[in-house]
Amino acid sequence: MxxxxxxxxxxxxxxxxxxxxxxxxxxxxxxxxxxxxxxxxxxxxxxxxxxxxxxxxxxxxxxxxxxxxxxxxxxxxxxxxxxxxxxxxxEGLVAHNPFTQTSIPKVEKRLPDFFYEEELAILFGSCDLKDPLGQRNRAILELLYATGIRVSECCGILLQDIDFDLSTLLVHGKGRKDRYVPFGNFAHEALERYITYGRKDILAHFNKEHQYLFVNSRGGPLTTRGLRTVLNSILERSSFNGKIHPHKLRHSFATHLLNNGADMRTVQELLGHASLSSTQIYTHVTNDYLRKTYQAHHPRA
Incomplete structure (x- = not known):
């Protein structure tokens, strides 16, 4: 070049x-x-x-x-x-855009892949809560599932972004758009355990000090690449045979909310989607869930 x-x-x-x-x-x-x-x-x-x-x-x-x-x-x-x-x-560096007229190939719409609650229980149970990194891993899993935040958003969380009194998290989203997302009791407990014990032990061992919530095995801030590695290691230690990726937990968050009666607009806001069309793909998942439930339980299905 x-x-x-x-x-x-x-x-x-x-x-x-x-x-x-x-x-x-x-x-x-x-x-x-x-x-x-x-x-x-x-x-x-x-x-x-x-x-x-x-x-x-x-x-x-x-x-x-x-x-x-x-x-x-x-x-x-x-x-x-x-x-x-x-x-x-x-910027005035070219006079025309040759890609303007190029039609982008239609992409086959795939339904979001998500975990069933039983599968999540297997993953949560594979974290060793006596180990500092195990406490961190459990906190990562609980927070990703509790809030549906993106990987980059998760890695960017600072300690001051967490309000334990209100159980809410300040998320710095795409396009510098901040939003507040609530989290439940399981994530609350996992975060408090990790911050009080695991995180403090890891930072002290490597003589590190910073405000990022999640740390790597050497005490530095956890990167997006590092977070994916962490999730893969959790999967390897569990008895679960499926695949895991950060967005699968995000998909699970949205799907489970809708399956349990949450409205689309609320889920859109929690996910930080700019438009409702981005959230509507989950209706296909929930409709499929409803259809299977109907066929399994209705006497004349």
């Missing part, structure tokens, strides 16, 4: 981090998508971003399909590059 492309890319990524407040995980995907397109430009002997035409984009799209990539991955790459060129256009 020449110096001009490198500088432009760096400026765009800083824009995503600072102005759009995107998580490091999201910015990393944007970076990879842009670098992939730069390789294509090199192969096509396209010297600069201004020279890219709609016909080039069509060739690039064909190449992506030839790689047997999932439609979701292709859609993300095109969306990333469209945003990149929109930024370049705004």
């Amino acid at each position: 020449d110096g001009q492309l490198q500088g432009t890319t760096k400026a765009f990524l800083q824009y995503l981090q600072i102005e759009k407040n995107y998580s490091p995980y999201t910015v990393e995907f944007y970076h990879k998508d842009i670098l992939s397109f730069f390789m294509f430009m090199s192969e096509q002997s396209i010297d600069n971003l201004e020279s890219v035409e709609y016909s080039d984009v069509r060739i690039y799209l064909t190449r992506l399909f030839e790689q047997d990539l999932a439609r979701k991955s292709i859609a993300r790459k095109i969306s990333s590059l469209r945003s990149f060129y929109r930024y370049l256009l705004r």
Whole structure:
């Protein structure tokens, strides 16, 4: 990559981090998508971003399909590059956006994967509460399930964000949008145990001091990548055979609320969704749940 492309890319990524407040995980995907397109430009002997035409984009799209990539991955790459060129256009670095006319492949809508309550009980029970890291792991599980917060939101929690008197959490969400989310007795107990004993022991052992709620095994703030590793380790120690990822706990939070009678608007606010359409996918899950329940219990189903 020449110096001009490198500088432009760096400026765009800083824009995503600072102005759009995107998580490091999201910015990393944007970076990879842009670098992939730069390789294509090199192969096509396209010297600069201004020279890219709609016909080039069509060739690039064909190449992506030839790689047997999932439609979701292709859609993300095109969306990333469209945003990149929109930024370049705004900054006066190009005169047109060749990705404007490109239609993003329709992505098959998959129902959110969630845990049943029995499965969650297995995961919660696998945490060793006599061990500081086990106390941390239990607190992470309880809080993610109790609040439905995102991974980046979880890792960004500071001690002063927790109000134990009201059992509420101040969450710093996407786009610098803060919201208050309540948590229940199980999360309350797990957090108090972890903060009073586990967290204090880990920080003292490594002579660390900071305000981040969740710490890694060396006492530093827990990163999003580290949190995923923690969840995988919990799964390995349990007798549960399924898969786990942070969003599965978020999906479980929303699904269980709706299954137990919560209204859509409330769930939307708790999840921090900007629009109700993002929350409505869970109605498919709950409708499926209702249908199965009906078939299992109605005498004439």
